[in-house]
Every structure is written in structure tokens, then in C-alpha cells.
Amino acid sequence: MTDPKPSMFLPLKHRDFAFLWTGQSLSSIGNAMFPIILAMVVLDRHSGATGLGVVLAVQGIALAVGTVLAASIGDRWRRTRVMIGADVVRAVGVAAIAIAPVHLNTAVFMVLVIAIGIAEGLFLPAYSAVPPRLLPEEALQGGNALSALSQYVSMVAGPTLAGLVIAGVGPGPALWIDVGTFAASLATLVFIKETDAANARDESPDEEETGGIIRRGLRDFNEGIREIRSRPWVGASIGMATVVMTFCVAPAFLAAPIVAEKSLGGSAAYGAAFAALGVGSIIGSIVGGKIRTSRPGTVACCGLFTIFGSVGSLAVLPLVGVLICWAIAGVGVTVFSILWMTALQQDVPDRVLGRVMALDWLGSQGLMPLGYAAAGLVAASIGTRDMLIVSAFIVLIAAPLPLLVRGGTTFSSRPAAVENEPAGTTV
Structure with missing residues (x-):
């Protein structure tokens, strides 16, 4: 091959991707911490294994719902805006749980878990789709490698950090650390600029006559299929x-x-x-x-x-x-x-x-x-x-x-x- 080998660190020369990667490297640690913290919170609420199973199932379903929604809005809105909105919802949701993790009303607790799950489902596809708007094609492989690297470092570091914090001071402070990682993500996302051409909406001539959000969403979903x-x-x-x-x-x-x-x-x-x-x-x-x-x-x-x-x-x-x-x-x-x-x-x-x-x-x-x-x-x-x-x-x-x-x-x-x-x- 005469082409140069792709550099894993080439994407960091691009300002907007460097912001994205830095914020998500911190945020992914919080993502890896959250399942551990959530399990401890549920058990501290005396819900037992059955209750934990219900909470994890509900969160999984909510994530799937968020992913379906992402199939509709992910190409209509700026992807960084979708990510910012998802981070705001997750930060507020986790903070609300952190205020009173054990004594929070059960219905409110489940609503927060659902909101966090839907927000994560919206965030992940947008994050996967945004690099082509920030990087030239030759840097995409390196960008994906960097994203994977931070994700898997977090997979090791996140649960370890969560376990140490929970053992030392309890799940409440661990949740506040998670909130801090979402705040770090938000702080970097607001500085990212997508080009005007990339942000242009791909609207069909009959956009205003689609008959509502549901029909438009189904049309977008089918177009993806x-x-x-x-x-x-x-x-x-x-x-x-x-x-x-x-x-x-x-x-x-x-x-x-x-x-x-x-x-x-x-x-x-x-x-x-x-x-x-x-x-x-x-x-x-x-x-x-x-x-x-x-x-x-x-x-x-x-x-x-x-x-x-x-x-x-x-x-x-x-x-x-x-x-x-x-x-x-x-x-x-x-x-x-x-x-x-x-x-x-x-x-x-x-x-x-x-x-x-x-x-x-x-x-x-x-x-x-x-x-x-x-x-x-x-x-x-x-x-x-x-x-x-x-x-x-x-x-x-x-x-x-x-x-x-x-x-x-x-x-x-x-x-x-x-x-x-x-x-x-x-x-």
C-alpha cells in the first residue's frame, strides 16, 4: 500500500473533535459508574434482586425507546444539540436521584430512571454520527479508535472508581461525581461548531404537510430502513x-x-x-x-x-x-x-x-x-x-x-x- 497508515492521534489536531473527545472521555467514566451506583441505590432501597431486575429492565426499554426517537430526530437537528439536550436530562436526572437516593418516592425514582435511559438512547447514535461533521474522511478511523480507547479505559476505571467511592462515602457522592462528568461533557459540546452545510436540514417539499410529528417520525424511521x-x-x-x-x-x-x-x-x-x-x-x-x-x-x-x-x-x-x-x-x-x-x-x-x-x-x-x-x-x-x-x-x-x-x-x-x-x- 502506498497510502500512509492512519494515525490514531491525527483527529486531535482538529479543534472541534478534540473538544468532543475530551468531554466524552470524562463523561464515559460517569456512564461506566452509573450502573454500579444504580444497583447499590436500588439495593439500599431494600428492593432486592427482583427490584433490581425490574429497574434494569425498565432502563433497557427506555434506552431502546430513546434510540427509536433518535432515528427520527438525529438527522433533523444538529447532532451536538441532541447530545447537549441528552446530557442536560441525564445530569438533572442523576442529580435528582443524588439528592435523596434512598428516600426518593418510588414512582419519581422510576420516572427519573426512564428519563435517563431515553436520554442515553438519544445520545449514543448522535455521538456515533457526529465525527464525519468534524473530521476529514482520512481521520475518521483514528477518531473512532480514540473514542473506543476512552470508552474501554472508562469500562475499567468507572466501576473501580464507583466501588471505591461507594465503599468510602456511599452512593450519594458517587452520583454527584457522575453529574460532574455530564457537566464536563456539556462544557465541551457548547464550543463545538458544525459547518452550515452540515447543519442544513434535508427537508422534502411537503415538510409542512406531513400531518404531525408521529407521521414524520415514522417516515424518517422507514427512510433509515x-x-x-x-x-x-x-x-x-x-x-x-x-x-x-x-x-x-x-x-x-x-x-x-x-x-x-x-x-x-x-x-x-x-x-x-x-x-x-x-x-x-x-x-x-x-x-x-x-x-x-x-x-x-x-x-x-x-x-x-x-x-x-x-x-x-x-x-x-x-x-x-x-x-x-x-x-x-x-x-x-x-x-x-x-x-x-x-x-x-x-x-x-x-x-x-x-x-x-x-x-x-x-x-x-x-x-x-x-x-x-x-x-x-x-x-x-x-x-x-x-x-x-x-x-x-x-x-x-x-x-x-x-x-x-x-x-x-x-x-x-x-x-x-x-x-x-x-x-x-x-x-
């Missing part, structure tokens, strides 16, 4: 990710604490497994930012084969083997994520990118609660070990499926167009 269907590699990859996350990753996450307690040495082993996953993900962020290949789809899907080892290891390997497999999976999944996000940002038109990102998040994350519920039933029926073995082999079947469709190996619609159309034509 059509955009995905016009790119077979996008639809196949989202479908594959939905299967893997719902029927492989969710069962593994559900089974991990059970297996750790029964055969790996207890809760310390459970924590070590996620620490290994985080370390692997950090390495994957660095590797993913340096990869230069004409077949990113092939490389990305090969990375997902590592999930086979992480899921299967829980069924058959001792702790050392589990830690190695989870670290390797962290590398593979993160490489997939970086190449996948970069491909979407480069191939999907900006006017619909927010909708496509929202549908991607909905497919890969939205059915996780269903996966947890199904995994519990399957484990009760055939046993945890057999469930994990079945889930591991599902990975082997699902991971290569995107490679079988047009554009799957290149994660792009462009090569096929270049081969069949005059030079310079793109799809």
Missing part, C-alpha cells in the same frame, strides 16, 4: 450483530457471575474477567486505529470469531483460560467496532447517517434485555454449561454471514460501483 436495505452489507452486519449480542453475548454476561461463583473462585474471578475484557479492548483500540486494509469487512468479521472463545471458555476452561479468552475477545470486538463505525461514516450519506446509526444501536443493544430473559429460561432448562456451548457455536455460524453479501468483505458500496460503472461513479 430503506437506506440500510439499499446497502446489503449494512443490513447483514446489523442482523448478525443482533443475533450475536442477543443470543451469545447476553447469555455469557448472564452466566459469568454464576460460573465465577461456582467454579472460578467467586466474585473476584468475575471482576477479573471483565478487567481482562477491558484490557483487551484497550489494546484493540490501538490496533484498530492502525489497521489499513482493502478488506475491512473480512478483518472485522474475523475479529468477532474471538467471541466464540470468550463464551465457550466459561463452559470448559479454568480461570486463566477464561481471562486469556476474554482479553482476546476484547481485542477482536473492538477492532470490529472501529472498522464498522468508520465504514458507516464513510459510506452512508450524512443526511441519513443519524437514522442508520440509531437503527444499528437498536439492533445491537435493543434486544439485549430479551437475550437476558431468554438465557435465564434456557439455562434453567438445559443447564448453564450447555447454554454457553450452544451460544458459542452460534457465533461461528453468524459472524461470517455479512461476508456472503455484496459489499460485505469491503464494508463499502463503492468497490462494486467502481467495477461496474465508469470511473469516478459512486453509490
